[in-house]
Amino acid sequence: MVKIGVLGLQGAVREHVVALEQSGAETVIVKRHEQLNEIDGLVIPGGESTTMRRLIDKYDFMQPLKEFAAQEKPMFGTCAGLILLAKNIVGYDEPHIGVMDITVERNAFGRQKDSFEAELMISGVAEDYVGVFIRAPYVVEVGEQVEVLSKHNEKIVAVRQGPFLGCAFHPELTDDHRFAQYFVNMVKESK
Numbered sequence: 001m002v003k004i005g006v007l008g009l010q011g012a013v014r015e016h017v018v019a020l021e022q023s024g025a026e027t028v029i030v031k032r033h034e035q036l037n038e039i040d041g042l043v044i045p046g047g048e049s050t051t052m053r054r055l056i057d058k059y060d061f062m063q064p065l066k067e068f069a070a071q072e073k074p075m076f077g078t079c080a081g082l083i084l085l086a087k088n089i090v091g092y093d094e095p096h097i098g099v100m101d102i103t104v105e106r107n108a109f110g111r112q113k114d115s116f117e118a119e120l121m122i123s124g125v126a127e128d129y130v131g132v133f134i135r136a137p138y139v140v141e142v143g144e145q146v147e148v149l150s151k152h153n154e155k156i157v158a159v160r161q162g163p164f165l166g167c168a169f170h171p172e173l174t175d176d177h178r179f180a181q182y183f184v185n186m187v188k189e190s191k
Contacts (some may be wrong), residue, residue, distance in 0.1 A: 002075065002187045004046050005030040008009030009055040011045030015172035025187070033064035038086045041187035042068060043130075046134070049106065053084070053096050062097070069099040069144035074163040074190050076183045082159075082166035083137050090140060101143025108138045108155070108168075120169075122150040122158055125182045131157065131169035139169050163169050163190055 001024065006016045008029035017027045020043070027168060028039060036042070039047050042065075055184045056062050064181060069075060075097075077085040079129075084096040090102035109116070131152065139156035150158035150167070157168040171179035 001026050002017065002040045003028060003038065004043065004184065004187055005039040005045045007061075007081075009045035009047075009059070009061075010052050011078075011087060012170065012172050013045055014115075016043050016045050016078075016180070019137055019172050019177045020184060022177050023181040025184045031059075031179070033059070033061050036047065036064050036068045039073075040191055041074040041076070041183065043183070044077040044081030044084055045073050045172065046081060046113075049080040049083040049096070052080055056084075056123060056190040065097050066099075067187060069097060070165070070188070072163045074165070074183065074187045075099070076165040078167055078172065079134065079136055079170055082139075085164055085166050086139075087143075088141075100159065100164050100165070100166060101146055102139050103135045103141040103162075106137050107135050108131050109136045111135060118152050120150045120152060120157065120181075122179065123147070124149065125179050126176075128175060129170070129171075129178065130174055131167070132173045133157075133169050136168040140168075153161055 001066045019095045090105045093188040
């Protein structure tokens with residue numbers, strides 16, 4: 001059984017834990033960077049990317065997260081997590097973790113009141129997946145090594161680059177755990 005951590009600084013942490021456990025993974029909520037040594041993969045949940053970055057800095061997570069990524073251990077960023085994994089963020093000079101060769105636009109689908117659900121086709125996951133978009137980003141541009149897994153209204157909303165997976169929506173906020181299962185399978189394959 002693989003052991004997957006969920007970064008426990010902000011966001012729908014428990015919902016990710018449930019989805020991962022129902023997909024056959026052992027889980028741990030990561031609140032100390034030493035815990036990264038004990039896991040095979042990591043989910044970075046949604047939340048607010050600026051707040052998450054402050055917490056990452058406050059608890060000295062940035063360098064350990066970059067080292068985790070350098071070991072090519074799988075990482076899955078959802079919503080704000082996608083922003084944290086991106087190499088480029090529109091309107092910002094510096095990335096956060098910056099391991100995916102993508103450019104993202106924050107809050108690209110509008111404010112909280114503009115939240116919505118949309119049926120998506122996600123390559124390798126599902127033909128009929130309902131994505132929950134809350135102040136969601138989207139991917140403006142991808143590098144050569146990045147596979148586009150899903151689009152909504154021609155906007156890129158799910159991507160994969162080797163061991164790194166990202167989506168603009170919140171898969172943990174539905175009872176459909178097929179995307180969590182896709183990540184669990186990625187972690188199993190990487191071991």
